[in-house]
Each structure stands twice: as structure tokens, then as C-alpha cells.
Amino acid sequence: MTEETLPIERERRPKPDFWVRYRGALLFTASIVIAFAAWQFLSSFVFNPFLIPPPLAVLETAVPMAKSGEIFRHVAISMARVGVGFATGCAAAIVLGVILGRIRLVNELLDPVIELLRYLSPTAMIPIAVIWFGIGELSKYFLIFWGTFFIVLINTTAGVMRAPVIRQRAAECLGASQLQIFLLVVIPSAAPYIVTGMRIAMASSFMSIIPAEILAADSGIGFLLQQSSILLQTNRIFVALLTICVLGFVFDRLFRIAVDRMLSRYMSYIALT
Amino acid sequence: MLAVRNVRKVFGTDADRYLALEGISLEVSQGEFVCLLGPSGCGKSTLLNILAGFEQASGGAVDFEGAAVRGAGRDRVMFFQDAGSALLPWLSAEENVRFALRVRKLPKEQWPEIIERYLEMVGLAEHRHKFPAQLSGGMRQRLQIARALAVEPKVLLMDEPFGALDALTRRRMHGFLLDIWQRTGKTIVFVTHDIAEAVTLADRICLMSVGPGSRITEVIDVDLPRPRDLADPGAARLFKRVEALLTHDK
Numbered sequence: 265m266t267e268e269t270l271p272i273e274r275e276r277r278p279k280p281d282f283w284v285r286y287r288g289a290l291l292f293t294a295s296i297v298i299a300f301a302a303w304q305f306l307s308s309f310v311f312n313p314f315l316i317p318p319p320l321a322v323l324e325t326a327v328p329m330a331k332s333g334e335i336f337r338h339v340a341i342s343m344a345r346v347g348v349g350f351a352t353g354c355a356a357a358i359v360l361g362v363i364l365g366r367i368r369l370v371n372e373l374l375d376p377v378i379e380l381l382r383y384l385s386p387t388a389m390i391p392i393a394v395i396w397f398g399i400g401e402l403s404k405y406f407l408i409f410w411g412t413f414f415i416v417l418i419n420t421t422a423g424v425m426r427a428p429v430i431r432q433r434a435a436e437c438l439g440a441s442q443l444q445i446f447l448l449v450v451i452p453s454a455a456p457y458i459v460t461g462m463r464i465a466m467a468s469s470f471m472s473i474i475p476a477e478i479l480a481a482d483s484g485i486g487f488l489l490q491q492s493s494i495l496l497q498t499n500r501i502f503v504a505l506l507t508i509c510v511l512g513f514v515f516d517r518l519f520r521i522a523v524d525r526m527l528s529r530y531m532s533y534i535a536l537t
Numbered sequence: 538m539l540a541v542r543n544v545r546k547v548f549g550t551d552a553d554r555y556l557a558l559e560g561i562s563l564e565v566s567q568g569e570f571v572c573l574l575g576p577s578g579c580g581k582s583t584l585l586n587i588l589a590g591f592e593q594a595s596g597g598a599v600d601f602e603g604a605a606v607r608g609a610g611r612d613r614v615m616f617f618q619d620a621g622s623a624l625l626p627w628l629s630a631e632e633n634v635r636f637a638l639r640v641r642k643l644p645k646e647q648w649p650e651i652i653e654r655y656l657e658m659v660g661l662a663e664h665r666h667k668f669p670a671q672l673s674g675g676m677r678q679r680l681q682i683a684r685a686l687a688v689e690p691k692v693l694l695m696d697e698p699f700g701a702l703d704a705l706t707r708r709r710m711h712g713f714l715l716d717i718w719q720r721t722g723k724t725i726v727f728v729t730h731d732i733a734e735a736v737t738l739a740d741r742i743c744l745m746s747v748g749p750g751s752r753i754t755e756v757i758d759v760d761l762p763r764p765r766d767l768a769d770p771g772a773a774r775l776f777k778r779v780e781a782l783l784t785h786d787k
Binding site: 438444452529 | 613623640684688
């Protein structure tokens, strides 16, 4: 029986092999292509093409904007704001989060305040940020910082608090000092939580930079959106919207790749233990 | 070597207080293999934590080599059932042993030789580059043993170390542990709720009663030759006797 079935299996192999290998990429491409085709059809024949410009018209608008560098200038400015706010927000949140996770008294004193403040989204803080910092770069840095800070803080604290007691005790009886336990056991144990928090915070940064720029900026993608809206340039609005989609997606992928490269040994085990 | 005198342990305060251990006295001598045997919730792990120095007794005294136990130290290394949590999952087998040497503050030149020796001893030399998640349960326990031995402890405190392993692997680990014990002459305090395990391993079995206020109800010296087989009349008789004592206690 087995001898008979074996050659047949061998013959069949190449087909599923190709499918298995490229399945993800093929389906991804198909999904995008179908979506654009549907969009093109709907805006040409069903909806008003002024309100929902078809993708080809959007592309026509995008090319000169790219050629003149206009779009890249706005992207660069927005990304710089996200970069600065996100980096400083993460740094501050990780430092404070580690302290909160480790020192119970500090945690109990600060936790109620944090629990209240974290409901103030960056958007809610825009009006006061403009008064405090003007419409220059500083207010945008602050708003992104604000959004990033609480997300990373809560995740870091949780990660540090959940570092397995057994692991710390095991290190302790091997002779590790409190500092060594903290640096070599607790922090690495919290790494998956911290990284997850950073990833969520990054997505939220990409979302909160837009309202910040719509309401209080003279450059950036949000400003491009707002300006195009005032001038009723729907094509340009769609160019800006697509840019946001692509940027968010690309940066999340880059973040994941970076984590895979640098932190995989800290991340890979969480599913297994 | 390890002397426990009249130890009691109370958790919580006032209304929530729970008396876990009461009047526990125990002497463990150098090179001895002692099993603490009792049903779940009898406080044997608590006693082990006190011996390790993770927890403090509420009353009584715990002396190690004539000095009171204060905090954990690498002369008394604890062993955990959940090796996946006890090991550092982001380090390979070799790096886990190296971690022990690093915190032991040993000169770096000596590291490779010691790592080699103990990985060899537990039979993990070929798997040195694997991470704990890639090792089987038994291998993880052996890695935990290698890591503990690398700091050259005097006492191994084992908290149901093989409780999560399948029966076959557990039996193999028993042979393995006895072999290590005979070769290194370590003192072992081994907590278990498995009568067969205690009868197979111990020089001395201390039976503990269910809490609150657990005590050591009976101490049984086991002078059966090793390796022991539970089918042997001597071992079988001892098994029955221990079983009767534990059932009676309830």
C-alpha cells in the first residue's frame, strides 16, 4: 500500500509547494488588487467621482506631488515629529515603568494619577498643548510623547511585575545580587511586554499626529489634509490618506523586522512557556 | 549541617492569619538524602522556602553549618518544578550555566571548563546551543541541575522537581539524580507528594501532616540498598507502611 502511494505523493508535490511558498504574498497582492479594482469601479459608475475620486485619478494627482517633493516634505516632517515624540515617550515610560513595577510604594502613590490621566488622549490635549507650546514642533513632540508615554508605561509596569518570582529566586540562590537580578532577569523577562507596548504606541502615534497637525500646524500630512479640505481638493485628500496607510503599514513591518533581528531571543519564548 | 528547631510559620495578620507550620524540627547531616513527604497543602514547600532563605520563619531557628540562615545563598540552591520559569528562556543551555558562573564571580578563564564538565555530566553537551523551550521537560530539569551544580552548592533543595514529568522520564531522572548525588556527595532535601518517589530516593522520609499547623508526624529511616525496586518485598512493605500512615493522618 505505502509503496504504491509514495510515488503519487511525489508527483503531486510541486504544485502545493509553490502555493505554500507564495500563498501569503499572492493573497496579499490579490487583496490589494481586488480592493483597488472595486474602488475604481464604484467611483466611476456608482458614486460621485468628485467625492470619491477613483484610484487612477488619485495616482495622477500623486505623481506631480511626488515629483515636486511636496509629499515627501510633509512625510518627513510628520515622521520627524512621530520619531522624536515616540523615542522620548518610550524612554521616559520605560524608566518610570520599571520603577513602578519594582517599588510598590511608588506604584501605589502614582497609579491612581496614571489611571486618570491615561484617558486624556493626545487629541484631547491639543488645545492646551497649543497654548503651552505654540504651533511649532514642540507641541507636536509633546502630543506624541503624551500618547506614547501611557501605553508604554502601563505595559512596562505589567511586564516588570510579572517577571516570574521563581526565576528571580533561582537567580538569587545562584548568588546573584539584587542589581544583577534586576538587570539580568527582571528586565529581560519584561522585554516582550515592553516591545508590545511600543508597537501599540507606535500605531497610536501614527494616528494622533494627524489631528495634531490638522488643528495646529503649518506642515506635515495632517496639514496637507486640512489644507486640501479647505480648497475642496478631494484628490489631494486621498493622496494624503493613502500615504498615511502606507506609512503606518511600512513602519509596523520595519518595527517587527527590527525586533526579530535584535530581540528575537527575548520574544520567541513567550508562546512556549 | 542543616538544623531546624521548633520552626513555626504564620502567613497574614489578625483575622486572615494562617498557621502553616508548627513545631517543625529536623536535622539533616552532610551528604544525606532527605525526603519531605506529604499531601498538597501540608506546607512542605513553605518549609523548603524557609530553608532556602526566601521566607523567614515566624518562630524557631534555622541554622546552616552553625550559623543562622539569613536570605538565600549559593550554598543552598533551590530547584523548581517549573524549569521553564526557573531557567532564563532567552539564554541557550550553555549560556544558562554561564549565567550561574557569572553571578558566582568566577574568573572567566575557568568558565569553559566548568560549563563543559557539568553539561557533560547531565548529558546536555550536544544540546548546548538549544534554548530551554527547545528542550524536553527532562532535559530542562537536567539543565537546571547542571546550572545549580556549577555554583558548587552544599545543599540541593528540590521542590517536587520531577512532578511535571511523565512516569518514564521521572524514573530515569531518579536514577540520574541518585547517580549525581553519589558522585558529588551533595546533601539533598527533596519535597514530594509521591510515596513511590520518596521510597525510591530517600535515606530518610519525613512525613508531614495537612495544615493548618503542619508538623512532621513521623520520621522513617530507609536502609534499603540502592537502586531500589518497588516490587522488592522490603520496598513494598515500606510503601504500604507510609501509605497507611498518610491515610491514617487524614
